[in-house]
Amino acid sequence: MSDYRITVLGGGAWGTALALTMQRAGNAVRLWARDAKTVAAIGKDENPRYLPGIKLDPTLDATSDLKAALADADCVLVVTPAQVLAQVLDDIQPRVPEGVPLVLCAKGIESGTGRLPSQIASSILPQNPVAVLSGPSFAADVARSLPTAVVIAARAEAEAAALAHRFSTESFRCYSTDDLTGVEIGGALKNVFAIAAGAVTGAGLGASAQAAMVTRGFVELRRIAAAFGARPETLMGLSGLGDLLLTCSSVQSRNFAYGLALGRGEELSGRPLAEGVATAAIAARIATERGVDAPIITAVAQILAGHVTIEEAVAALMSRPLRQESE
Numbered sequence: 005m006s007d008y009r010i011t012v013l014g015g016g017a018w019g020t021a022l023a024l025t026m027q028r029a030g031n032a033v034r035l036w037a038r039d040a041k042t043v044a045a046i047g048k049d050e051n052p053r054y055l056p057g058i059k060l061d062p063t064l065d066a067t068s069d070l071k072a073a074l075a076d077a078d079c080v081l082v083v084t085p086a087q088v089l090a091q092v093l094d095d096i097q098p099r100v101p102e103g104v105p106l107v108l109c110a111k112g113i114e115s116g117t118g119r120l121p122s123q124i125a126s127s128i129l130p131q132n133p134v135a136v137l138s139g140p141s142f143a144a145d146v147a148r149s150l151p152t153a154v155v156i157a158a159r160a161e162a163e164a165a166a167l168a169h170r171f172s173t174e175s176f177r178c179y180s181t182d183d184l185t186g187v188e189i190g191g192a193l194k195n196v197f198a199i200a201a202g203a204v205t206g207a208g209l210g211a212s213a214q215a216a217m218v219t220r221g222f223v224e225l226r227r228i229a230a231a232f233g234a235r236p237e238t239l240m241g242l243s244g245l246g247d248l249l250l251t252c253s254s255v256q257s258r259n260f261a262y263g264l265a266l267g268r269g270e271e272l273s274g275r276p277l278a279e280g281v282a283t284a285a286i287a288a289r290i291a292t293e294r295g296v297d298a299p300i301i302t303a304v305a306q307i308l309a310g311h312v313t314i315e316e317a318v319a320a321l322m323s324r325p326l327r328q329e330s331e
């Protein structure tokens with residue numbers, strides 16, 4: 005084991021899976037969870053609420069003491085939901101020395117402000133380098149050491165590459181890039197399309213509708229990314245096309261499962277985290293503000309807000325003026 009100390013914040017599915025992975029990669033890991041019950045469960049080598057049925061490494065350490073978790077950290081992975089990222093960063097700000105890299109693992113856009121995770125981090129901890137970890141990766145697969153590839157983005161490619169080397173294992177392969185914005189937008193928006201894909205399936209609209217929706221959704225994703233100055237090829241990669249392929253096709257995705265329930269007219273309250281719900285509304289607003297044509301994102305936001313039914317949204321999408329595919 006190396007003496008590189010990684011603190012993972014968040015004892016949910018992804019935080020636990022990443023803590024296991026960081027440990028397998030030979031780092032000294034401390035996992036912080038706010039919930040004492042989760043800490044106690046991890047002490048018994050399980051996390052039944054978030055990773056049911058998976059036996060954890062007995063050497064994985066968890067604590068609910070934030071100060072102890074952050075002491076002497078060389079790197080901090082922030083693995084809490086996007087909508088609480090600012091609050092978590094505010095909490096850790098006095099305890100993280102300048103220069104310690106923050107690796108942001110949430111996939112979403114902040115409601116109300118429209119900030120991407122890296123923008124939130126740069127405003128709260130401006131003296132800390134920021135990286136983002138994203139890509140097609142179900143926590144349960146990663147926890148089980150199934151082969152997975154992700155991408156790490158930082159403004160300086162060398163920083164992303166250094167982290168990629170520290171985090172990679174035989175089964176967890178990290179690519180690197182300097183297109184931070186592209187990676188963040190890919191990760192955030194795929195959740196909106198995963199909800200749409202689930203809804204298409206749940207409403208019984210057929211496999212052809214599913215393929216059309218994902219393909220045209222990908223067009224919207226690339227348009228929005230371009231409006232933010234992201235590089236088109238980033239969205240063709242793991243955090244973009246890769247994550248769309250995964251989450252728009254699998255009920256293992258909580259966003260897809262949320263959409264499925266929506267399409268079937270089932271109860272939606274009390275479900276596991278589906279980041280796309282909050283992101284849909286703010287992404288639709290951003291698209292309007294930036295003059296980007298994003299009818300599917302807008303439709304998802306309107307359906308989730310209860311302004312239109314799935315049937316009405318589909319009818320509106322299908323009756324839009326015909327155009328060249330490349331427009």
Ligand SMILES: NC(=O)C1=CN([C@@H]2O[C@H](COP(=O)(O)OP(=O)(O)OC[C@H]3O[C@@H](n4cnc5c(N)ncnc54)[C@H](O)[C@@H]3O)[C@@H](O)[C@H]2O)C=CC1
Pocket residue numbers: 014015016017018019037038039054083084085086088091092109110111112141142143144276277279
């Ligand atoms: N589960 C997965 O397969 C993957 C998840 N992600 C992303 O990682 C982020 C976290 O997801 P999961 O761990 O899966 O969610 P989760 O719902 O399993 O766990 C969320 C964790 O955050 C904690 N939390 C919530 N609010 C908090 C607050 N205010 N302060 C401190 N802790 C708080 C919860 O107690 C819980 O431990 C999301 O943005 C998700 O999109 C990314 C890749 C894979």
Ligand SMILES: O=C(CO)COP(=O)(O)O
Pocket residue numbers: 111139140141142143195198247250251256257258259260277278279
């Ligand atoms: O981001 C993920 C896989 O890459 C996890 O997706 P869900 O949050 O929809 O479960």
